[in-house]
Amino acid sequence: MRIVITGGTGLIGRELARKLAADGYEVVILSRSPQKYRGMFGEHIRIAQWNGRSIGEWVKEIDGAEAVVNLAGESISGSNFIPDRWDTEKKRRIRESRVSVGRVLVEAVETVEKRPQVFIQASAVGYYGSTADALITESSPPGDDFLATVAVDWEASTEPVEALGVRRVVARIGIVLSTEEGALPRLLFPTRLFAGGWFGSGNQWWSWIHIADVVGAMKFLIENEPARGPVNLTAPKPVTNKEFGKALGRAMKRPSLIPVPAFALRIALGEVASTVLEGQRVVPQRLLEMEYPFLYDEIDEALNALLHEQNGANSQKQLMPA
Numbered sequence: 349m350r351i352v353i354t355g356g357t358g359l360i361g362r363e364l365a366r367k368l369a370a371d372g373y374e375v376v377i378l379s380r381s382p383q384k385y386r387g388m389f390g391e392h393i394r395i396a397q398w399n400g401r402s403i404g405e406w407v408k409e410i411d412g413a414e415a416v417v418n419l420a421g422e423s424i425s426g427s428n429f430i431p432d433r434w435d436t437e438k439k440r441r442i443r444e445s446r447v448s449v450g451r452v453l454v455e456a457v458e459t460v461e462k463r464p465q466v467f468i469q470a471s472a473v474g475y476y477g478s479t480a481d482a483l484i485t486e487s488s489p490p491g492d493d494f495l496a497t498v499a500v501d502w503e504a505s506t507e508p509v510e511a512l513g514v515r516r517v518v519a520r521i522g523i524v525l526s527t528e529e530g531a532l533p534r535l536l537f538p539t540r541l542f543a544g545g546w547f548g549s550g551n552q553w554w555s556w557i558h559i560a561d562v563v564g565a566m567k568f569l570i571e572n573e574p575a576r577g578p579v580n581l582t583a584p585k586p587v588t589n590k591e592f593g594k595a596l597g598r599a600m601k602r603p604s605l606i607p608v609p610a611f612a613l614r615i616a617l618g619e620v621a622s623t624v625l626e627g628q629r630v631v632p633q634r635l636l637e638m639e640y641p642f643l644y645d646e647i648d649e650a651l652n653a654l655l656h657e658q659n660g661a662n663s664q665k666q667l668m669p670a
Contacts, residue, residue, distance in 0.1 A: 350374040351570070352409050354400070354449060355419030355470070357385050359529040360521070363563045364417065369393050371567070376409045400449045403456060410453075411460035415570045417468040418453055418506060421446040424495070425620065431534075433618045434494070443498050450505025457509050466515045466570055469506045473522045473555050473582060475499035478626035481553070485633040486520070486578040494619065503578075515576050517569045522555035522582035522630060524562055527654050531624075535596060539604065544597050548610035550590030552627035555582040558644040558654070565632075568640050580632040584645045589627065592647060599651040 351368055355361045356377030365375045369392040379385060382395040389395070398406040400420060410416060422445040425431035432438055450469070457463055476484050477491010490500050503518050510516050524530050538544055557565075562581055569575045587595065597604030613621040632640075644650035 349414040350376060350409070350412065351415045351417065352376045352378060352413045352464075353417045353419065354378045354398075354453070355421065356395075356417075357388070358419060358423075359526055359559070360470075360524065360562055360566075361417075361419045362388070363526075363559055364419075364566055365389060365393050367563045367567060373414075376413075378406055378409070400445075401452060403452065403459065407456045407459055410456045410464065412462040413464045415466045415468065416453060416457070416464045417470075417566065417570070418450060419470045420449040421470070421502070425623065431617055431620050431623075434620050439494065443501060446498065446502040447505045450502065454506055454508045457512055457514060463509075463512060463514055466517065467506060467509045468566060468569060469503060469516060469518045471499050471503050471518050471520045471578075473520050473580065473628050473630045474623075475503070475520055476628045476630065478622070479628045481629060484555075484580075484628050484630040486580055493622070495623070515573065517575050518578045519566060519569065520578055520580050520630075521562060522557045522580070522586075524559055525556055525650055525654060526559040527657070532654065535593075536600070539593075539596055539600050539602050542602055543606050544593055544600070544602055544604040545606035545608060546590040546593040546604070547608050547613060547624045548589075550588060550593065550607060552589050552625060553586050553629035554589050554592050555580075555586040555628055555630035556592070556647065556650070557581055557583050558650045560643050564643060565635060565640055568635075568638075572638060575634075575638060577634075579634045580630050581635070582630045582632050583647070583650070584632060584636060584642060585647070586629050586631065587647050589624070595647045595651055598648065599655050 351373050353361050356365050369375045375393045377395045378398040379395050382397050396406050422441045474495035477493050477496040490496050525532050565581050593604040
């Protein structure tokens with residue numbers, strides 16, 4: 349069975365592709381620069397050329413595929429240690445990179461002879477906007493800030509596949525914890541230097557999820573026919589930013605006592621500071637109802653597992669001959 353992934357060279361896409369391939373699926377990643385990534389994956393994962401904007405030879409990969417997983421979109425924060433500021437051009441790219449890919453995938457599904465059984469559309473818990481202490485489920489309404497309106501448009505871009513008879517699941521993903529990319533590596537450095545803490549008041553909710561559960565939940569949603577519509581991909585127990593900082597300190601055996609003032613973050617980062625200063629208390633009601641078996645539902649066990657894996661990987665590197 350073939351599964352096609354867009355955005356497959358990003359953090360979630362890489363791990364999902366490897367998991368699916370290991371479980372016997374034929375995996376095809378659509379990439380604008382396939383030659384750049386050919387050595388990254390094993391023999392059961394192919395990389396096909398596409399431009400993300402128009403129909404081409406890549407459409408044959410969609411024809412007869414079991415599933416399409418759409419993860420494509422420009423990074424919200426960028427790849428540098430200091431997140432990118434959201435100027436007008438950055439905002440345009442964030443929105444357009446998501447909406448344009450969604451539209452061309454719908455066109456592809458319309459074109460093929462044998463349509464996929466399921467379409468997994470990535471989104472984010474930013475869909476709900478800043479919600480203070482309110483408990484958020486999949487039935488909660490969208491927010492009206494920049495990230496919320498982007499998420500609404502991103503989700504809507506592939507909605508037409510449902511009218512074509514394709515089961516569609518919208519995966520609203522929380523803060524993904526991984527030592528490779530995302531929020532966690534940016535927090536490890538100051539904590540390691542005994543400068544860990546929290547942002548602003550620290551009372552804002554962080555709806556986190558371990559990378560292994562992101563991948564596990566996506567595979568679960570692909571394989572479970574009753575799954576459709578919006579599904580929150582977050583751990584069952586969100587924590588406040590202050591609780592997260594303290595848990596990270598415990599995992600690293602470092603103090604977590606130094607808050608970063610909100611005004612300083614807003615001066616340094618501009619509007620992007622809202623991603624850490626505001627939050628949502630999101631719970632994965634649909635996954636719990638479907639009895640998805642979370643690997644990590646407590647923040648301490650998630651962080652301990654990630655840091656143990658990182659330390660093990662570092663030890664292996666040190667043992668390798670030069």
